[in-house]
Amino acid sequence: MTIAIFQCLKQSISLGCFPRLKIVHTSRKFMAKIYIPVVNWFLLASCLGFILLFRSTSDVGNAYAIAELGVMIMATVYVTLIMLLIWETNIIKVISFLITFLSLELIFFSSALSSVGDGGWALLVFASGLVMIMFIWNYGTKLKYDSELKQKLSRDLMRKLGPNLGTMRAPGLGLVYSEIVTGVPAIFGHFLTALPAIHSIIVFVCVRNVPVPAVPQSERYVHGL
Incomplete structure (x- = not known):
């Protein structure tokens, strides 16, 4: 579950839906093995907060049931999309899969919604805030x-x-960060008109995420200042 949270946040960061966080790749072979220190501490604080808030295993169980069933429903939807777009499975098989699993999950989810007032509300509030x-x-x-x-x-x-x-x-190297890949950012024009001097070498930096755990040594550029 923790690794899944790390992966979801990594994808959200790549899509521009979440602030950039420090991501540690724990393996040079498998891209899925990552660790996000800030999120790990946040999960610890959240778990302790839920325990102190509810002080009851039944309320914690109700919140967990809604979370688990929500994950199951989303997994079914995503697998259906993968079957259609990537695997190109027969449409009849896709519909059969979707109806079979989604109907069962919705039945369980509807029963779990009856416990919203007994602890499930906290999870819904937390999820709404995150969204x-x-x-x-x-x-x-x-x-x-x-x-x-x-x-x-x-x-x-x-x-x-x-x-x-x-x-x-002035002698030296200056870095100007920008989100645009090509062109000169407008902020640089402001620097030219407002500052009396700039560095002799200006490098425009644009950060983009790539699905690799580490950059090969042959592709790294090291500049000594």
């Missing part, structure tokens, strides 16, 4: 990216403005 955080973060990330994409500066404009600004070039 709200993911929605707001994804919305803000897209808004920021669209804004940077619209306001980016062309290289021709930078070449024309460069000699006329009178900006001094």
Whole structure:
């Protein structure tokens, strides 16, 4: 269960639905073996909080039942999508699988909903808060990216403005982070007009997640400052 939470958060970060967290790859061979220290401590605090809140094994069991059945329903939906889009299984088999498993899970889930007032409410509140955080973060990330994409500066404009600004070039290396992959971010134009000097070497950095546990030594670039 803990590894599944790590994987779900990793995918959410890759999709821009959650803030970036430190991810530790515990294996160089298997990509699924990861560890997120902050999330691990958060899970510990959450478990202790639920225990102190309920003080009853029956209430904890009710909350766990809703969570487990929710996971089962989502797993059935995802497997159905995989059967359709990736495995290209016969549609009759897909429908039979979906009706058989989803109907049973919905029956159990409907019975678990009767215990919402006896502990299940806490899990629903927690899940709603998490979904709200993911929605707001994804919305803000897209808004920021669209804004940077619209306001980016062309290289021709930078070449024309460069000699006329009178900006001094200091020795060293400067890193400018941006979400856009190509083009000059608008914030760099603000630096040129507001700062009296910039570094002689400017590197625009854009971070993108790739599904590899480690970067091969031959593909690493090391710069000594």
